[in-house]
Structures are given as C-alpha cells and as structure tokens.
Amino acid sequence: MLGEALGSALLGLVVACAALRGFPRRFANAPLVLATGTVAAAVGGLVTRAVVGPGHLAVSLLLGAGAAAVLVSLLLDGHRRVYPRPSLGGQQR
Secondary structure, three states: OHHHHHHHHHHHHHHHHHHHHHOOOOOOOHHHHHHHHHHHHHHHHHHHHHHHOOOOHHHHHHHHHHHHHHHHHOOOOOOOOOOOOOOOOOOOO
C-alpha cells in the first residue's frame, strides 16, 4: 500500500513537471502545480486501491496519474495565452 502511494506520488510529480515544461506561462504558481500533482496522484492511487482492491498495481498507478492530470489541468490560467507577435519587418500597406 505504501509502495503504491509513493509510486503514484512520483508519477504525479512527473505529470506536474511535464505540464510545467509544456506550458510554462500558463501556470501562475509552479510550486502549487507540483504539490497538486503529487498529492492528487497519491490520493487518486489510494482511492483506486480502496475501490478495486490490492493486487492491481498498474490500474492504481494509471488512475492516480489520471487524477493528477485532471487536477493539474484545473490550475491552467485561461487568460495567460501566448500569442505570436507579428513581425515588423514584413510588408506594410
């Protein structure tokens, strides 16, 4: 049980790091994203283990990582979009 929780927490940390690396300007607070991913995956893995029972390590890890991805995606800031700036060296009419 402890191994599943730690494994899920590690996967949650990987999910959070991947989200921060993929969308660095869309998150307002990086430590919050890392903590949310880690805790959400650990809790998701433990809840999955409680529902499906022991002996389903792959399912617990997968659903724990899924829970982390869902909760980390809720931290995305929709107002911080990065738009490409038009170049000033092009043709002007």
